[in-house]
Amino acid sequence: MTTGSKWMAALAGAAALIMPLGAFGAPASANYPAKIGDGEGQLNIVAWEGYAQDDWIKPFEKETGCQVHAKYAGSSDEMVALMRSGGGGEYDLVSASGDASLRLIYGGNVQPLDVKLIPAWNDFLPNLKSPPHNTLNGLHYGLSYEWGPNVLLWNTDKIKEAPKSWAAIYDAQYKGKVTVPDNPIQIADAALYLMKAEPKLGIKDPYELTQDQLAAAAALLKKQRPLIKKYWALASDEIELFKNGDAVIGAAWPYQTNTLKAAGVKVEDTIPEEGATGWADSWMLSAKSKHVNCAYKFMNYVSTPKVQAQQAIYFGETPANPKACDAMNAIEAGSCEKYHLNAPASYFDKIHFWKTPLPTCADGSRKCTSYSDWQRAWQQVKG
Amino acid sequence: MESRLTRILLGTWVVLVLLFLFVPIAIIVLYAFNASNVQSWPISGFSLKWFPSTWHNDEVREALWLSIRAGVLATFLAVIFGTAAAFAVHRFRFVGREALSFIVVLPIALPGIITGMALNSFFVFWHIPLSYWTIVIGHTTFCIVIVYNNVLARLRQVPRSLSEASMDLGADSWSTFRRVTLPTISTALIAGALLAFALSFDEVIVTTFTAGAQNTLPLWIFGAIRLGQKLPEVNVIVLVVMAVTFIPVFLAYRVTQPGSAKS
Amino acid sequence: MTAAEFGLDGRQGGALRRLSALFWRRPSLALVGLVVPPLAWLVLIYIAALGVLFIAAFWSVDPFTGEIDRTWTLANFEAVVSISTYRTIVFRTILIAAAVTLTDAILAFPVAYFMARIAGRRLRLVLITLVVLPLWSSYLARIYAWRLILAHDGALNWALRAIGLPSLSIGYSNWAMWIVFSYVWLPFMIMPVYAALERIPPSYFEASQDLGARGWRTLVKVVLPLAMPGLIAGSIFTFSLTLGDYITPVLVGGPGSDFIGNVVYSNVGVANNIPFAAAYATVPLVMMALYLWGARRLGAFEVM
Numbered sequence: 001m002t003t004g005s006k007w008m009a010a011l012a013g014a015a016a017l018i019m020p021l022g023a024f025g026a027p028a029s030a031n032y033p034a035k036i037g038d039g040e041g042q043l044n045i046v047a048w049e050g051y052a053q054d055d056w057i058k059p060f061e062k063e064t065g066c067q068v069h070a071k072y073a074g075s076s077d078e079m080v081a082l083m084r085s086g087g088g089g090e091y092d093l094v095s096a097s098g099d100a101s102l103r104l105i106y107g108g109n110v111q112p113l114d115v116k117l118i119p120a121w122n123d124f125l126p127n128l129k130s131p132p133h134n135t136l137n138g139l140h141y142g143l144s145y146e147w148g149p150n151v152l153l154w155n156t157d158k159i160k161e162a163p164k165s166w167a168a169i170y171d172a173q174y175k176g177k178v179t180v181p182d183n184p185i186q187i188a189d190a191a192l193y194l195m196k197a198e199p200k201l202g203i204k205d206p207y208e209l210t211q212d213q214l215a216a217a218a219a220l221l222k223k224q225r226p227l228i229k230k231y232w233a234l235a236s237d238e239i240e241l242f243k244n245g246d247a248v249i250g251a252a253w254p255y256q257t258n259t260l261k262a263a264g265v266k267v268e269d270t271i272p273e274e275g276a277t278g279w280a281d282s283w284m285l286s287a288k289s290k291h292v293n294c295a296y297k298f299m300n301y302v303s304t305p306k307v308q309a310q311q312a313i314y315f316g317e318t319p320a321n322p323k324a325c326d327a328m329n330a331i332e333a334g335s336c337e338k339y340h341l342n343a344p345a346s347y348f349d350k351i352h353f354w355k356t357p358l359p360t361c362a363d364g365s366r367k368c369t370s371y372s373d374w375q376r377a378w379q380q381v382k383g
Numbered sequence: 384m385e386s387r388l389t390r391i392l393l394g395t396w397v398v399l400v401l402l403f404l405f406v407p408i409a410i411i412v413l414y415a416f417n418a419s420n421v422q423s424w425p426i427s428g429f430s431l432k433w434f435p436s437t438w439h440n441d442e443v444r445e446a447l448w449l450s451i452r453a454g455v456l457a458t459f460l461a462v463i464f465g466t467a468a469a470f471a472v473h474r475f476r477f478v479g480r481e482a483l484s485f486i487v488v489l490p491i492a493l494p495g496i497i498t499g500m501a502l503n504s505f506f507v508f509w510h511i512p513l514s515y516w517t518i519v520i521g522h523t524t525f526c527i528v529i530v531y532n533n534v535l536a537r538l539r540q541v542p543r544s545l546s547e548a549s550m551d552l553g554a555d556s557w558s559t560f561r562r563v564t565l566p567t568i569s570t571a572l573i574a575g576a577l578l579a580f581a582l583s584f585d586e587v588i589v590t591t592f593t594a595g596a597q598n599t600l601p602l603w604i605f606g607a608i609r610l611g612q613k614l615p616e617v618n619v620i621v622l623v624v625m626a627v628t629f630i631p632v633f634l635a636y637r638v639t640q641p642g643s644a645k646s
Numbered sequence: 647m648t649a650a651e652f653g654l655d656g657r658q659g660g661a662l663r664r665l666s667a668l669f670w671r672r673p674s675l676a677l678v679g680l681v682v683p684p685l686a687w688l689v690l691i692y693i694a695a696l697g698v699l700f701i702a703a704f705w706s707v708d709p710f711t712g713e714i715d716r717t718w719t720l721a722n723f724e725a726v727v728s729i730s731t732y733r734t735i736v737f738r739t740i741l742i743a744a745a746v747t748l749t750d751a752i753l754a755f756p757v758a759y760f761m762a763r764i765a766g767r768r769l770r771l772v773l774i775t776l777v778v779l780p781l782w783s784s785y786l787a788r789i790y791a792w793r794l795i796l797a798h799d800g801a802l803n804w805a806l807r808a809i810g811l812p813s814l815s816i817g818y819s820n821w822a823m824w825i826v827f828s829y830v831w832l833p834f835m836i837m838p839v840y841a842a843l844e845r846i847p848p849s850y851f852e853a854s855q856d857l858g859a860r861g862w863r864t865l866v867k868v869v870l871p872l873a874m875p876g877l878i879a880g881s882i883f884t885f886s887l888t889l890g891d892y893i894t895p896v897l898v899g900g901p902g903s904d905f906i907g908n909v910v911y912s913n914v915g916v917a918n919n920i921p922f923a924a925a926y927a928t929v930p931l932v933m934m935a936l937y938l939w940g941a942r943r944l945g946a947f948e949v950m
Binding site: 385386389390393394396397400401403404405406407408410411414422423424425463464465467468470471474475477479483485486487488489490491492493494495496497498500501502504505508520523524527531532533536540555556557558560574577578581582584585587588600601604605608614617618620621624625628629632633636637 | 670692757771892923
């Protein structure tokens with residue numbers, strides 16, 4: 001072996017070690033703590049914007065002595081990257097949506113939780129106790145938190161007649177005034193629209209697309225591109241686009257609606273007739289967490305009705321714990337009904353929750369497209 | 384000398400460029416007093432409420448303190464490495480001299496995201512948890528070139544004969560270094576160190592990959608911008624940092640200017 | 647060399663003095679002492695990490711398992727070349743980086759000239775401070791402020807309407823990126839150009855004029871060549887900083903504003919695609935290597 005090739009081999013070996021090992025399978029056995037011990041004084045979390053507000057974090061810190069350090073992420077991709085950064089031991093908890101949670105489970109980045117240590121779990125909506133996006137082989141890798149739809153948002157000054165269909169964001173009359181999220185998962189929104197608009201494509205699940213179906217969704221999005229003012233990457237992007245007259249219609253989180261209304265902008269939002277994509281977030285515990293006790297204390301705390309309600313009203317979403325209803329109404333009258341916590345079943349069914357597109361379809365065939373494919377298609381849509 | 388017309392035209396140009404530089408900063412200052420947390424033009428109302436709320440924001444304090452500590456140490460290391468590299472490249476002809484001058488420039492000549500990714504994989508490889516120290520390592524790496532460039536530029540402008548003359552006049556090499564070389568490069572060192580600190584203090588991209596759970600000030604600002612709830616606090620902190628740094632920066636440049644009083 | 651160089655006469659700096667004297671007598675030791683620390687830092691930390699990263703560019707990701715397949719392949723590079731979107735993004739990035747560099751050179755030169763040649767000492771100080779002061783305010787906050795200026799109902803259009811001009815629609819577009827990039831990197835151009843001009847002895851100007859050269863000739867034949875190192879040093883900053891940015895496109899770009907950095911970042915985000923991210927990142931790497939090589943060929947490094 002020459003020195004040169006030795007050097008190359010050494011480099012290759014080094015590179016092999018640093019690369020994420022990908023799907024080596026979720027750990028099969030769980031190593032639960034017997035009980036929640038004393039806090040470690042610190043807790044590092046990766047969270048969605050607005051998920052670590054002083055209103056409820058400060059009391060937690062005071063109560064438990066666990067100082068919360070929050071890192072905000074703007075997309076599920078970023079969350080996954082952060083949880084894997086530095087070998088994975090940097091953060092204890094992540095508020096992962098369904099399109100990130102499976103990637104984290106299969107990537108071995110998170111560990112199973114003992115729900116017995118979190119009594120409020122028993123009160124959760126039945127659909128969210130062991131949902132497929134955070135529970136695998138009976139192991140709970142995530143604790144459901146909040147959920148909600150991606151809504152259609154519009155400016156009521158500029159658009160008098162309330163739109164009822166997602167067709168509005170593909171409508172040429174709003175050329176240069178449309179904004180949608182800068183996120184590959186936006187392809188699912190197009191697919192959802194195509195489920196109804198072009199049934200012959202045979203899309204059954206907007207997250208399970210064959211090559212042809214993915215191409216059709218991408219074609220629709222490419223046609224939409226000339227209408228787009230900006231693909232928003234941050235929640236504040238969309239807020240400013242609407243506030244400063246750059247956009248009049250788009251896909252949004254209810255958070256933007258709430259903030260814009262508070263700032264006096266005339267906007268409304270709706271779940272159109274096709275239904276909507278949406279998120280169901282779970283708190284997930286890093287496989288290498290150094291602050292497991294604080295993490296469990298935190299998960300207990302945020303599952304309580306009061307915090308669930310505070311979070312829900314702040315962001316404009318629905319708690320996993322239906323006992324939060326009264327607390328919600330106490331903060332904002334009628335909000336429990338507004339966010340459908342009292343009659344969630346039909347509302348729940350309207351929402352197609354984010355999940356990671358996998359090359360293996362639900363029927364076991366390998367015809368579906370992977371998230372990498374989606375990502376590349378999305379890049380080509382944006383140009 | 385330049386004609387009167389040239390001077391007036393140049394003066395006007397300077398004023399216009401300064402306006403270009405400061406209009407956004409005027410906006411930052413103005414919107415620190417914004418009553419609403421959503422920016423719109425013209426400003427909807429004035430309020431002083433963001434000043435106390437920024438002051439009481441622990442996240443801001445922690446982030447500011449971390450940024451200062453990281454910037455100071457990174458600048459210190461960059462001054463040592465950058466000056467050493469500049470002297471080596473200037474004084475000596477050696478194998479790998481070209482390579483050294485290339486490698487020094489590389490961390491800033493390559494996109495920050497590459498530097499960030501590379502450093503991140505390095506830390507993971509050696510099982511170094513991301514922390515204050517990894518931030519410092521990252522910042523030092525791209526700050527070396529700033530000091531190096533400044534010092535090397537100055538060394539090239541100083542005739543070698545100067546130090547030789549000093550030695551011929553009987554000064555020893557240390558005295559020559561201290562009394563001839565150091566004064567000639569000291570202004571370049573200060574300017575380089577200031578720029579390096581400023582760069583470190585404001586760096587986002589590499590820091591994204593080298594910071595762990597802790598936030599530097601720019602990372603906190605990015606978080607605040609994303610959400611938009613605390614936007615005026617961002618403006619407040621930027622305003623305060625500028626106000627605090629204006630005098631030291633001014634004084635630092637004053638001593639570095641040729642013709643000013645030097646001991 | 648005289649005995650004085652040993653200078654053990656009790657003045658301050660004894661240890662440093664001895665070290666310095668040793669270095670003076672044994673230049674090779676001095677060289678080692680100077681070269682090893684920075685070189686070790688950069689090679690052991692940075693170059694090694696870069697090498698490791700770029701080996702990954704020749705790997706691939708298994709689409710079914712998501713695992714990294716460590717057989718050597720050129721597939722990532724083929725994708726970079728063959729998929730038109732990726733080519734477009736490369737061209738867009740280079741084009742805007744070049745436009746920004748040129749714009750900054752044009753904006754900076756007269757300012758630097760004024761500072762170096764016309765302004766008195768006091769004014770020069772004030773100007774230097776003003777030019778670098780923006781670097782002390784957050785780069786993110788300044789970019790963010792531009793959104794308010796360039797927005798549809800923003801400050802610029804408000805001002806244009808006030809003086810009876812039609813409003814512009816340049817918010818969230820490549821025009822916005824050109825303006826904002828030129829804005830944020832401008833101090834990085836002014837300072838080196840100023841440093842280069844400041845060092846030109848006044849006698850050069852007088853000599854040129856004594857020889858009968860008019861203002862323009864002096865500028866072109868004397869000042870510009872001497873300012874060139876500064877301009878090239880500045881251009882390395884403006885070009886590379888623009889090339890590597892991915893935050894400005896996110897904040898002020900529109901549809902079709904993605905840079906190389908955005909593609910790399912989004913591929914890192916999916917983690918499994920680090921091979922492709924690394925492959926795409928070789929594009930700016932090669933570009934900057936060529937740029938630096940060109941700068942060196944022009945002799946810029948020697949006079950920098």
